[in-house]
Amino acid sequence: MARAVGPERRLLAVYTGGTIGMRSELGVLVPGTGLAAILRTLPMFHDEEHARARGLSEDTLVLPPASRNQRILYTVLECQPLFDSSDMTIAEWVCLAQTIKLLTKDLRGEMTPPSVEERRPSLQGNTLGGGVSWLLSLSGSQGSDLGLVDFNGQTPLHAAARGGHTEAVTMLLQRGVDVNTRDTDGFSPLLLAVRGRHPGVIGLLREAGASLSTQELEEAGTELCRLAYRADLEGLQVWWQAGADLGQPGYDGHSALHVAEAAGNLAVVAFLQSLEGAVGAQAPCPEVLPGV
Numbered sequence: 014m015a016r017a018v019g020p021e022r023r024l025l026a027v028y029t030g031g032t033i034g035m036r037s038e039l040g041v042l043v044p045g046t047g048l049a050a051i052l053r054t055l056p057m058f059h060d061e062e063h064a065r066a067r068g069l070s071e072d073t074l075v076l077p078p079a080s081r082n083q084r085i086l087y088t089v090l091e092c093q094p095l096f097d098s099s100d101m102t103i104a105e106w107v108c109l110a111q112t113i114k115l116l117t118k119d120l121r122g123e124m125t126p127p128s129v130e131e132r133r134p135s136l137q138g139n140t141l142g143g144g145v146s147w148l149l150s151l152s153g154s155q156g157s158d159l160g161l162v163d164f165n166g167q168t169p170l171h172a173a174a175r176g177g178h179t180e181a182v183t184m185l186l187q188r189g190v191d192v193n194t195r196d197t198d199g200f201s202p203l204l205l206a207v208r209g210r211h212p213g214v215i216g217l218l219r220e221a222g223a224s225l226s227t228q229e230l231e232e233a234g235t236e237l238c239r240l241a242y243r244a245d246l247e248g249l250q251v252w253w254q255a256g257a258d259l260g261q262p263g264y265d266g267h268s269a270l271h272v273a274e275a276a277g278n279l280a281v282v283a284f285l286q287s288l289e290g291a292v293g294a295q296a297p298c299p300e301v302l303p304g305v
Contacts, residue, residue, distance in 0.1 A: 026087075073087070170182065175206070225257060
């Protein structure tokens with residue numbers, strides 16, 4: 014919570030999907046979205062009458078008076094997607110901690126939400142994706158400050174790429190982080206984006222100079238054959254977009270095209286044949302992928 018001399022204090026609550034927002038689905042507790050909207054309906058968490066009298070924005074809530082002359086105003090920043098704390102990886106905790114670190118660097122007396130004139134992304138909508146640009150812009154940090162790694166050697170860029178957070182990836186790249194950084198398993202953010210099937214992130218990383226390493230491509234041929242057999246056109250497209258040679262043979266010497274022909278997957282065959290004259294060429298933006 015930020016300090017304030019006046020009767021109001023402001024607070025930013027980052028909701029990651031923990032216990033407070035859990036709901037039951039088919040007898041199982043899962044993280045629930047829209048926490049701010051729920052809190053707004055509960056008098057113990059929001060004084061609607063005071064909020065209207067003060068003309069507060071929709072994304073700002075206000076608690077009942079803590080004392081006679083003091084109020085606490087708060088904004089809920091909701092991660093997207095939400096996490097169950099029991100399933101969060103260390104990389105995701107690191108990314109969240111780094112976001113909070115950047116925010117606290119700008120707290121000088123009282124936290125003031127960005128104004129329209131500042132032309133920063135709004136927190137309205139209450140998603141971490143929508144607010145990440147603003148949070149990163151609070152600090153003049155360069156890439157070295159954003160290279161914090163978890164126990165697996167993964168950086169915030171790894172976490173953002175794996176989750177498909179294009180805005181976070183953009184801001185991290187603008188801060189100068191290493192686009193080809195590898196974790197302890199030798200995996201790059203680009204490979205994690207491929208596995209997560211995030212063409213927007215793949216495009217950003219490729220434009221920034223990212224490339225798959227020899228190690229990451231060792232087993233690619235077998236994976237491409239598996240995708241071809243399953244007629245998984247989307248999976249093949251993201252590998253191609255990341256710069257993989259789709260003609261690379263699998264463990265048995267057969268290529269994805271051979272497998273697709275044998276399985277009768279005509280759409281995959283057509284896609285792979287369309288690339289035969291451009292194997293190894295850099296893939297275009299996602300919106301012009303062949304067959305899309």
